Amino acid sequence: MIRRRMACALLGSMAVAAAMTLPAAADATPSADAAPKVSASEMAAMQRDLHLTATQVNTRLAQEATAAQQEKTARDALGAAYAGSWFDAASGHLVVASTDKAKAAGLADVKTVTVRHSAAELNAVKSRIDALAGKAAPAGVTGWHVDSRTNSVVVTVNTKARTAAVDSFVAKATALGNGVVRTETVTESPRTKADIIGALPYYINYAARCSIGFTVYNGFVSAGHCGTPGSTATDSNGALLGTFQASTFPGNDWSYVAAAGGVNLYGYMYGYDGYYYYVSGSNEMPEGASVCRSGSTTGMHCGTIQAKNQTVNYPQGTVYGLTQTNVCAEPGDSGGSWLSANQAQGVTSGGSGNCTYGGTTFFQPVNPILATYGLTLVTTAP
DSSP, X not given: OOOSOEEOOOBOOTTBOSOOBOOGGGGOOOOGGGSOOOOHHHHHHHHHHHTOOHHHHHHHHHHHHHHHHHXXXXXXXXXXXXXXXXXXXXXXXXXEXXXXXXXXXXXXXXXXXXXXXXXXXXXXXXXXXXXXXXXXXXXXXXXEEEETTTTEEEEEEEGGGOOHHHHHHHHHHHHHTTTOEEEEEESSOOEEOOBOSSOSSEEETTTEEEOOOEEETTEXXXXXXXXXXXXXXEOTTSOEEEEEEEEEOSBSOEEEEEEOTTOOOOOEEEOSSSOEEEOOBOOOOOBTOEEEEEETTTEEEEEEEEEEEEEEEETTXXXXXXXXXXXXXXTTOTTOEEEEBTEEEEEEEEEEEETTTEEEEEEEEHHHHHHHHTOOBOOOOO
């Protein structure tokens, strides 16, 4: 049984051919009053991690809610000419990339930019690199993704682990891209965030610790690397929460735990601050939007969505379709919840860095998990 102390959660190119344009009607900025109320602790987390005032947090949440709806409209309107989109925090507007300037001119209240390659073209290149890698790429290749802002596909390499095999992979990946593939370097490789220590919130076979992602009817979802089918999940008192019914890792990083009899199911995310945050749905937010995650090691931290459909090369194998963020996480946070606009976004997969110096963390989007296993979120209305 959880304590009945609750709070509302947040609202959550290199080939550019023309300058950004914005219809005059886009000068209308969503009012901060349109943002849902957030708790004092969540407001503090967003102010701390995003370096905003309380007023700026409310304004940004309202703008992001509008951008999420505009992104759906832009995809439908542009069709094959759609080349990606992202929320620009500096202007408070959604930026939409398109290969067809005339079509883009018909979009209202968004910034537009004309580029050479469509999203479909870039995703096709990424898929070819996925096929090149197979189940795993060389260890020094940390991942690859479509970068909408630069209209390219980025392959990331750890400079401290660069070998002949890494250079060979990069050369082959570049050749697959017909000029759209570029390389970025980092100094640390991602890793999953499971850990074997004695702490909250759930334990796999009474040993490794992970964090619950989201409650679904008859159980919860979490990361796939946390457990395998048949593994048990218990709480810190040793009480049985449920049993892993399905799990995939690598390839994807998701799992479903069926609840044991008598376990109570609630549609909240715990913030490790004494409050429970509402989960009201799972509408996906655009790149550039703010997002907060919570996990059993480091509690709640916030940041922004940097890239989607990221392929990450972990030591255990390659995982596809992850979302990249600049939010920190540490071992034991694996599987934990990601919320934006009171909307479930995903579960923690892994990353690099820590919450002392900062880092990069990837999450597995939640909607594909729900679709794969035929699950429904347990939600709570604010």
